[in-house]
Amino acid sequence: MVEQLIQIFQAMTVVHERFNEQAARKEEVIKKGDMPGLEQVMKEESPLIQQLRKLENTRQRLVQEWLEQKGIIKEDITMDKLIPLFPEKEREDLQYWQQRLMTEIHKLKDQNELNEQLLEDSLRFVNLSLDAMSPQNQFAGYGGDGSNDDGEDFGPGGRSLFDSKA
Template identity: 55%
Template sequence: MQDMTEDLKKIFQALIVVHKRLNEQALLKEEIVKKGDIPALDQLMKDEMPLVTQLSKLENARRITVRSWLKEQGVVAEDATMEQISPAFSQEEQEMFRELQEALIAEVEQLQEQNELNRQLLEDSLRFVNLSLDAVQPQKNFASYSGKGESGEDDEQGRSLFDSKA
């Protein structure tokens, strides 16, 4: 039991550290998006991948640890929650896990909020880029610049506004 307690404690602490690092990356991402620095954004996303992989491994380790302990206890459960297994811990351990769980939840919520803000910023940036492109690209549906000659056929392979004859 003590081994499982220590293993879970280490896993929770590591999950908190990784989420803190992801939160730092998310804040950096906000600044990069505001600046419009695409190469820096690309690099930051590459730098995040090992953190995401580490999260996955930690979550897998948590599942295996809990499943193994449940098996030792003769309990058959696919994926138990901390609430379900907390009665097996001492009062002191329960308090420690509650604090770790609260810290992890706070980091996850902060990351979700920052990611939502970053998503909105990216959408706004894309809208701006699309508006800018629309402003500089000629519209093909202007009646007098349709690219059709008097006969109604394409005039010299559909030149754009800037290529048309004077």
């Protein structure tokens, strides 16, 4: 059982390493503004998500079976609480792979936060660009600050009375 658990941690680590590679690719396509490239990277992540889901389900099943064999009845036991229950050699291997996996998970979390910030910045830039390109209803040079003091020439829609149909 312990060997299977170690193999699962190894496989999960490899999957997270691939996720980290994809996250770095995402950063590059986001910086370039390459939306088709971003879609492609996200499509390539889909099988990784499925693989990780299967590995996690197998890990949970193995841990539950092992706990039942040992007569331990606990819900939601963490690996930190479980590892000390193994013999020393197996414990060292499990701790090593657990630590490698956690390192990859933290790298992925940091990269995803960076990518999220880059996307938010890109959206802000697009919105600012759209706002700058949209027509303004103010006439600079008339009325000092562009406002219409008497309010008679422009209706609620901002159109001049001279633009209305006769």
